[in-house]
Structures are given as structure tokens and as C-alpha cells.
Amino acid sequence: MKKFKLTDLLIFVVTAELVGALSALLAGDFTSFYAEVIRPPLSPPAWLFPVVWAILYALMGISAYMIWNNRKNELRRSSALKLYYIQLAVNFSWSIIFFRFRAFALAAAAAVILFFLVGAMILSFRRISPLAAKLNIPYLVWLGFASYLAVAIYFLN
Structure with a gap:
């Protein structure tokens, strides 16, 4: 370490927050x-x-900082951070797909894929830092709920 x-x-x-903010900005007016x-x-x-x-x-x-800062196993660390950045990219695209393009089927699929990616x-984080993995459990729970919403909205609309 x-x-x-x-x-x-x-x-x-800040990088993670900016990904979310930029995604929201590009998604457009989501509240209305x-x-x-x-x-x-x-x-x-x-x-x-x-x-x-x-x-x-x-x-x-x-x-992600905790994983990046852990130097015990470079290969595991690199692999875990790749998964982090891939899920962050899918996360970034979801709001744009759903709100900007209103592609409900694609957004529902992306939500489910994101759930499995996270x-x-x-699991990858847990091998390096159990605490870093646990910090993402609320994210996974929220994604389960968000996947339910996305799939349901696809079927209802």
C-alpha cells in the first residue's frame, strides 16, 4: 500500500463525480x-x-482510489481498475441513452449489463481490498433497483 x-x-x-455530471448534462432535462x-x-x-x-x-x-493505491498485486489491480473504468463508461452512457435518445430497450439492457459489470x-475489488468492494454494495443495490425501473419503464411505455 x-x-x-x-x-x-x-x-x-472528482473524476467519478464529473462523469456523472457530464452524463446528466448531455442527457438533457430529465425531470420533465x-x-x-x-x-x-x-x-x-x-x-x-x-x-x-x-x-x-x-x-x-x-x-477506486483504494484499489489504485494498493500495490500488492499489479495484475489484479490493473484488471480491477479496467472493470471500474468499463462500468463507469457504461454508467456514463445510460442517462444519455435513456433521457436524450429515449431508447428504452437499449437503456434497459444497459442497466442490466451495468448491474453485472458492477x-x-x-468481486475483483474484494480480492484486493474487501473494504473497497463493500463501498460499492450500495451502488449494486441501487443498480438492481434502477434496472427494475428501466425494464419496467420499457414495458410500460
């Missing part, structure tokens, strides 16, 4: 669109999404 560096940690957290679609039971209010995502992106950034990432 390298020495803790606050600057490096902040780079990881979200109000227009037929939503399934248990759909949360629109204001909850940015709050939850801000927390989840921070946790993602912290966990599951694989957590």
Missing part, C-alpha cells in the same frame, strides 16, 4: 421527461436521483 495522498483521492472522487413517462410502482421522486448518484459516485471514487467489479 502506498502512502495515503489526499490529492490523489480527490482526483478519483421523467414526469411524462409511465412509471412503475416504487418509482422515487425525480429529486432523489441526483442525491443518490452524488453519494454513489463519491463511493466509487474512494473505492457485480464483477466488486
